[in-house]
Amino acid sequence: MTAPSHDSGPLQRCDDCGGFLPPQAAACPNCTASPSRLGSRLGKVALQAATGSAFAMTLMACYGAPYREPAVVERPPNSMCEDGWTDADSDGSCETNCADYAQSSAAPPGCEPTLTRASDDPVPDDPPPDDTPPPFPSDEE
Amino acid sequence: MTRRLDVVHATPQPRYVVWELTLRCDHACHHCGSRAGKARSVELTTTEAVSLVRQLADMGTNEVVLIGGEAYLHDGFLQVVRALRAAGVRVQVTTGGRGVTIELARAMADAGVQGASVSIDGLEETHDRMRNARGSFRAGLAALRRLRDAGVPISANTNVNRLNRHDLDALYGRLLAVGVSAWQIQITAPLGRAADRPDMLLQPWHLLDLLPRIAELKRRAHTDGVRIMAGNNLGYFGPEEADLRSIDPGGSDHFQGCQAGRHIMGIESDGAIKGCPSLQSRHYVGGNVRSRDLQSIWNDAPELAFNRKPAVDALWGFCKSCPFAATCQAGCTFTAHALLGRRGNNPYCHYRARDFAQRGMRERLTLVEGAKGAPFDNGRFTIMIEPLDADEPGLREPDELVQIRRPHGLV
Ligand code: SF4
Ligand code: SF4
Numbered sequence: 204m205t206a207p208s209h210d211s212g213p214l215q216r217c218d219d220c221g222g223f224l225p226p227q228a229a230a231c232p233n234c235t236a237s238p239s240r241l242g243s244r245l246g247k248v249a250l251q252a253a254t255g256s257a258f259a260m261t262l263m264a265c266y267g268a269p270y271r272e273p274a275v276v277e278r279p280p281n282s283m284c285e286d287g288w289t290d291a292d293s294d295g296s297c298e299t300n301c302a303d304y305a306q307s308s309a310a311p312p313g314c315e316p317t318l319t320r321a322s323d324d325p326v327p328d329d330p331p332p333d334d335t336p337p338p339f340p341s342d343e344e
Numbered sequence: 345m346t347r348r349l350d351v352v353h354a355t356p357q358p359r360y361v362v363w364e365l366t367l368r369c370d371h372a373c374h375h376c377g378s379r380a381g382k383a384r385s386v387e388l389t390t391t392e393a394v395s396l397v398r399q400l401a402d403m404g405t406n407e408v409v410l411i412g413g414e415a416y417l418h419d420g421f422l423q424v425v426r427a428l429r430a431a432g433v434r435v436q437v438t439t440g441g442r443g444v445t446i447e448l449a450r451a452m453a454d455a456g457v458q459g460a461s462v463s464i465d466g467l468e469e470t471h472d473r474m475r476n477a478r479g480s481f482r483a484g485l486a487a488l489r490r491l492r493d494a495g496v497p498i499s500a501n502t503n504v505n506r507l508n509r510h511d512l513d514a515l516y517g518r519l520l521a522v523g524v525s526a527w528q529i530q531i532t533a534p535l536g537r538a539a540d541r542p543d544m545l546l547q548p549w550h551l552l553d554l555l556p557r558i559a560e561l562k563r564r565a566h567t568d569g570v571r572i573m574a575g576n577n578l579g580y581f582g583p584e585e586a587d588l589r590s591i592d593p594g595g596s597d598h599f600q601g602c603q604a605g606r607h608i609m610g611i612e613s614d615g616a617i618k619g620c621p622s623l624q625s626r627h628y629v630g631g632n633v634r635s636r637d638l639q640s641i642w643n644d645a646p647e648l649a650f651n652r653k654p655a656v657d658a659l660w661g662f663c664k665s666c667p668f669a670a671t672c673q674a675g676c677t678f679t680a681h682a683l684l685g686r687r688g689n690n691p692y693c694h695y696r697a698r699d700f701a702q703r704g705m706r707e708r709l710t711l712v713e714g715a716k717g718a719p720f721d722n723g724r725f726t727i728m729i730e731p732l733d734a735d736e737p738g739l740r741e742p743d744e745l746v747q748i749r750r751p752h753g754l755v
Contacts, residue, residue, distance in 0.1 A: 213450055214628065216586070216596065217583075219549065221586065222583040223532065223585055223598050225668050225671070226409070232581075232668070232695065233581075233583050233698060234583070258351065258353060259597065260348070260589075260597060260600040261347050261589075261591060262351075262359060262360040262603060262607055263345045263347075264360065264361050264576065264604075264620050265361070265533075265621075266438060267411075267438060267461075268436040268459055268499060269501060269526040269528030269572075270348075270591065271525050271526040271571060306575050314607045318737060
């Protein structure tokens with residue numbers, strides 16, 4: 204299979220607004236700056252074209268995961284609890300959340316693990332959650 | 345770097361694959377494009393899925409993102425992860441996180457999951473409303489912590505719409521606190537259940553404010569070591585395009601056209617193959633691996649090939665005469681199709697909204713044809729042009745925004 208030709212050439216940048224300029228642009232489509240103001244970017248674009256980076260893209264899809272470098276970010280566990288949440292037993296997990304109280308009679312108000320569905324949701328093939336959904340995590344963090 | 349690629353000159357190859365392992369789900373989100381809940385009736389077995397892994401590896405797949413439904417609700421979830429890793433393929437998981445216990449998080453780490461992205465769709469009240477389950481927000485954050493503690497690199501993803509567009513700054517603080525290293529933001533497109541809820545959707549002019557705010561947030565996040573990435577349907581070609589699309593500040597990346605069927609592939613849980621997981625199944629499924637080998641579907645199915653030749657001739661409406669058309673080609677295919685019933689013209693575009701705004705106008709989307717109720721289906725909207733400062737009728741309470749509406753009103 205051959206490579207498709209989507210090559211419309213590298214796009215220049217506008218010095219005024221930072222937007223891209225289409226090939227043969229008479230003016231910036233975003234801010235209407237004239238081409239005489241665009242010259243300083245040309246060298247950068249030529250360099251990108253030479254290295255191929257002007258055509259590079261980070262592959263994504265909307266049901267995918269964001270790009271990140273394949274490396275683990277090391278941070279001390281206790282530094283990561285959000286405001287109002289604590290790692291009281293120093294096990295590296297922040298506690299005091301509804302999930303910890305799921306299925307428990309000690310659940311504070313607002314933490315009842317009730318799945319709600321809009322009563323007026325009549326799309327025939329719009330299935331309810333599976334008949335045996337897993338419970339909320341109720342581990343002993 | 346497995347995901348950066350010269351997409352213009354490289355030969356089409358399914359390098360980045362998003363695989364719906366099952367449609368079974370423990371959420372029933374109001375905006376779910378696949379209307380997940382129950383498993384499809386004939387999903388790939390574990391044996392079939394593992395054998396598909398070999399075909400993917402042979403075709404040069406670098407990375408697979410396992411989704412659902414909830415991928416972890418497929419019996420063979422961990423086996424598939426192990427098979428992918430053994431074949432040298434990177435494995436990520438995208439999840440709502442509701443069923444991620446400490447044990448599952450550890451098992452995922454042991455099996456070799458190299459990243460997990462948890463869907464967090466706003467602050468607690470908004471997220472729970474959108475995802476149709478009280479406690480879902482807290483369960484999602486708990487999943488992030490459990491995965492992080494198990495050693496799985498964590499990130500988040502958010503569908504932005506009219507309910508949550510003002511939550512983003514505060515939500516960033518919550519995600520930073522829990523330790524995510526990346527955050528993908530995409531627009532809720534009217535696909536599946538979201539197509540039944542048009543009031544939830546952004547109008548094109550909302551991008552005038554939204555995209556600069558996300559670009560600013562991205563700059564701020566960079567100083568925190570968090571990488572915000574614009575999903576493929578968040579764009580295009582406004583002044584912030586390079587900031588939104590580049591990995592690091594100062595970059596000059598921009599949208600290079602939809603990569604569905606060029607370097608991206610989607611697999612549905614029954615073995616159906618599409619150029620992208622979000623594409624409308626009815627129009628874009630090119631075959632099924634149960635009846636045909638993957639390579640021949642990829643090579644020969646016309647449903648996967650629409651991006652492999654310049655698509656400028658297929659553009660219509662505003663996009664046809666857009667100065668960025670040759671590069672952009674109407675942005676995200678599934679989003680354009682979900683809005684207007686076919687690809688080639690995309691009103692969810694920052695440049696386009698700015699162009700209208702400079703002329704004192706804006707485009708309004710109005711639902712004229714409802715979706716039928718199948719996974720990855722769509723309705724159809726029309727575009728009405730009105731003054732930029734026109735009244736915005738129908739501003740409703742949050743609970744009303746997620747109600748089902750048909751073209752002639754509330755169901
Ligand atoms: S108007 Fe269409 S072709 Fe032009 S930048 Fe926007 S989506 Fe792309
Ligand atoms: S349809 Fe949209 S999400 Fe899918 S590959 Fe194309 S641009 Fe990306």
